[in-house]
Amino acid sequence: MKRFGLPLWPRRSSSAQTAKNRLQILLAHERSGSTPDYLPQLQREILEVIRRHVTVDEEAIDIRMEQGKELSSLEINIELPRSRP
């Protein structure tokens, strides 16, 4: 709504701005095709490499991700057995 050519209140409420930001980040990842469809394979390969050196359980690997605007982080946790073979 405008009065005397000035916006009566800021055009966007903060939740709408949040919505836009969230969509921009998400869609940038989806459009670039960088949505991690490669992760299952990555997990298999990482496990393979590790298993050349240590015996680890297939379920001992945990992958977490946080996608951001500037950068995304991939956190890979692997539980190693107490005693090495």
Add this chain to the structure above:
Amino acid sequence: MTSQLKKEDSVGKVIVITSGKGGVGKTTSSAAIGAGLAKRGLKTVVIDFDVGLRNLDMIMGCERRVVYDFINVIQGEAKLKQALIRDKRVDTLYVLPTSQTRDKDALTQEGVEAVLNELREEFDYIICDSPAGIERGAQLAMYFADEAVVVTNPEVSSVRDSDRVLGLLNSKTKRAAEEGAEPIKAQVLLTRYDKARIEKGEMMTVEDVLEILAVPLLGIVPESPAVLKASNVGVPVVLDEPSAASQAYEDAVSRLIGEVVEMRVDGERKPGLLRRLFGRSA
């Protein structure tokens, strides 16, 4: 990660949130009901069945943390516990996102059953957020359900589609197919309810809708700006600031777990004197 013990010893209950028609509030309701159950200390997981059009993650605010999904688990590419995303606000709440890139054929009945059986062991409630329509995704979302919440707007096409879905719940599900099994307990959740328009006779009343559908009422969620605001910021309505909508969902959740709560219909707020004098011109 999911080591927290279930509250009850019995197996978890599977509840499908369905509607037939799109845009009536299935995902909003799935997130709100899931979060409402979890807030009560019940271990709850919400599953997105809308393969290829994933949105539950956005509504729950965990879209940037999706690594593996339901389809990865069904196809054996990831373990269930790796795909479950734990909510950062309520520690008994989990999300199982679906795949954004595959198609509906990736869902198999056997795969869905295996995942649900595993979840039943660990969770009190498993909420299945159905896709719109009555195709494969919607049918699989309802197939193994113990209970159903049929989200309905007081509007002709929504009520008609709800009736169709109620028919499917009674014929195309495991409980319908098994001899001697209790039928699925279906309840209607009326959403986007606009008291002012009902008073003007522009919108069907609760009684009108229930008379047509002939199933019990789980709750009445008023049309509320709080719903859009909550989806903007990725917070389930019941975890956001209190509103008429959050109150209505809390009541619905109480009824879902067997508490008796009086049905109330509340608008977002009582119109002030000026609004009453000059009408609802905003």
